Amino acid sequence: xxxxxxxxxxxxxxxxxxxxxxxxxxxxxxxxxxxxxxxxxxxxxxxxxxxxxxxxxxxxxxxxxxxxxxxxxxxxxxxxxxxxxxxxxxxxxxxxxxxxxxxxxxxxxxxxxxxxxxxxxxxxxxxxxxxxxxxxxxxxxxxxxxxxxxxxxxxxxxxxxxxxxxxxxxxxxxxxxxxxxxxxxxxxxxxxxxxxxxxxxxxxxxxxxxxxxxxxxxxxxxxxxxxxxxxxxxxxxxxxxxxxxxxxxxxxxxxxxxxxxxxxxxxxxxxxxxxxxxxxxxxxxxxxxxxxxxxxx
Numbered sequence: 367x368x369x370x371x372x373x374x375x376x377x378x379x380x381x382x383x384x385x386x387x388x389x390x391x392x393x394x395x396x397x398x399x400x401x402x403x404x405x406x407x408x409x410x411x412x413x414x415x416x417x418x419x420x421x422x423x424x425x426x427x428x429x430x431x432x433x434x435x436x437x438x439x440x441x442x443x444x445x446x447x448x449x450x451x452x453x454x455x456x457x458x459x460x461x462x463x464x465x466x467x468x469x470x471x472x473x474x475x476x477x478x479x480x481x482x483x484x485x486x487x488x489x490x491x492x493x494x495x496x497x498x499x500x501x502x503x504x505x506x507x508x509x510x511x512x513x514x515x516x517x518x519x520x521x522x523x524x525x526x527x528x529x530x531x532x533x534x535x536x537x538x539x540x541x542x543x544x545x546x547x548x549x550x551x552x553x554x555x556x557x558x559x560x561x562x563x564x565x566x567x568x569x570x571x572x573x574x575x576x577x578x579x580x581x582x583x584x585x586x587x588x589x590x591x592x593x594x595x596x597x598x599x600x601x602x603x604x605x606x607x608x609x610x611x612x613x614x615x616x617x618x619x620x621x622x623x624x625x626x627x628x629x630x631x632x633x634x635x636x637x638x639x640x641x642x643x644x645x646x647x648x649x650x651x652x653x654x655x656x657x658x659x660x661x662x663x
Contacts, residue, residue, distance in 0.1 A: 367625045367661045374663055375435045376402050376653070377579075377636035378413030380609075380646040384438075385481050386599055387414065390641040396426070398646070403430035405650035409632060412437035420464045434465040435632040436551075436577055438523070443505030444476035444498055455509055459516040469577045469632070470513055471551045473523040473530075474502060479598070480527030486595035487527045488560075494529050502529070503542035510547030521551035521576040526559050527598045533562040540571055550574045555581025555607055555637070558615055559588055565619050572623055578633040580653075582613030602638050609637045609649045611656030621661045633663075 381398040383389035395415040402410055417423045439458050462470055477492030479485045513520040524530045530539050552575045557564040591601040610617050635653045657663050
């Protein structure tokens with residue numbers, strides 16, 4: 367892949383989990399970003415221990431040769447007042463613009479079960495009505511307009527336990543939204559987790575990909591999550607996710623498709639695990655070497 371077009375980053379969730387703060391609770395922000403840089407990455411996303419003061423955050427990142435690539439935005443288009451969603455979105459966009467990022471990643475959290483520790487992720491997923499699909503698409507198009515005013519691309523993060531999880535739901539969302547207002551945050555791990563062919567999804571939507579999450583899965587753990595009716599968060603604790611090269615996904619065709627399409631932007635290693643079990647630095651180094659070997663980056 368073209369090093370001049372593709373940047374490599376890593377997510378802080380391997381050091382401290384946003385949804386389960388006890389995972390990596392003792393890991394500091396300084397440790398996190400220092401180890402990201404030590405492993406050879408040039409960028410990152412935003413974690414719950416990052417300074418909210420942009421001057422302080424810039425200084426800490428610049429000392430380590432890191433940049434902010436993206437941050438998660440929880441949208442509630444279906445369940446919160448429009449003005450509240452837009453207000454919160456503008457705050458997030460303003461922060462990212464100040465940090466020099468080019469992307470914001472939204473995930474609709476209305477009806478989401480991803481954060482419910484006792485809810486089976488495979489059995490309790492919400493299915494939208496046609497009217498709800500219309501509202502979601504219209505709301506995302508509007509947020510895309512807002513994002514462009516800040517010089518940002520709005521990308522949509524399909525995610526286990528949410529209203530856009532499956533390949534069919536990704537297809538529907540892409541078909542119902544404007545290509546110049548909403549891009550896809552393509553996440554290998556979440557597609558593989560729910561049994562989808564992540565290569566085929568990429569082939570179909572590569573022209574809409576605005577951001578990439580590289581995540582692998584341990585299929586034996588995912589099988590347990592499904593059979594034992596475990597929650598998404600329990601699956602994380604049990605090690606359902608891992609870094610590229612440590613699970614079952616063949617990333618070679620994924621890199622080929624992205625390269626062939628002329629993809630420009632970030633590829634972010636994101637693998638939420640228990641850092642007491644999977645040392646974040648060790649796994650970051652493992653992922654970085656894999657990307658060098660398989661993608662030439």
